[in-house]
Amino acid sequence: METDNTVGSNMGEKEDMEASETPFDPYIESLRQQLEDQDPVLLIAVIVALAVVVITCVFLKYFLSSKTVRSAVLLVGLCDAGKTLLFSRLLSGKFKRTQTSITDSSAPYKAKNDRGSTWTLIDLPGHDSLRSQYLEKFKSSARAIVFVVDSAIFQKEVRDVAEFLYMLLTDTVISRNAPALLVACNKQDITMAKSAKLIQQQLEKELNTLRVTRSAALSSQDGSVGGSVFLGKKGKDFEFSQVPLKVKFMECSARGSKGEEGDADIESLEKSLAKL
Structure with a gap:
């Protein structure tokens, strides 16, 4: 057993x-x-x-996921540069009487390309007391920044335009994300308007001067240049080709050469937006 x-x-x-x-x-x-x-x-x-x-x-x-999130096209610039009219023209093609914006406006914008790309077009206030806070709100979502310049009175505003551009180009978030920067030299329908080439040259000179004065001021405070990105390349005069963003200058007229009843002259801007 x-x-x-x-x-x-x-x-x-x-x-x-x-x-x-x-x-x-x-x-x-x-x-x-x-x-x-x-x-x-x-x-x-x-x-x-x-x-x-x-x-x-x-x-x-x-x-790749962070790239897909950035689907906003920001319209920025000084007051009365024509941002809001440009906003209306891009969306509907129609002329619209505008006034100085004190808040942002946004709407879906369908680019004129075969892909049918749709971006969120956002018009930001241009007043110097508001532009920084609105830029801070939307900059991380920017796929492109359309910087609108009043070509007719550019010579009077060159310093203010350069200071705004300097703030954009030295921002750490914008520099890292590198959205396209489209400088729209608006109001070309006015006889005294400056050309896009001249505006680019003048801004490069002004930004070069600003870089020297701003860097010197920050260094004298605490021995450093702060947390912002250095503009351009050290030891060389500033040129837009030195920044990480793809910069393009173009001429346009949101009003158009035929006035309120005519079409806007914004074809170059629309083509650039179609390539985003």
């Missing part, structure tokens, strides 16, 4: 062991044996390579 019990017990244990085994056990054992036979240095190299691949995938996912 004891022998029968012993045999039965052994058979039971054997059945339990067989039941606990899985079809993958031989492969797992083979893989374990191969890993033990490998050079430790090679194993470390493989692990590091896999880690790099995983980190790269995570980074690309974050980068």
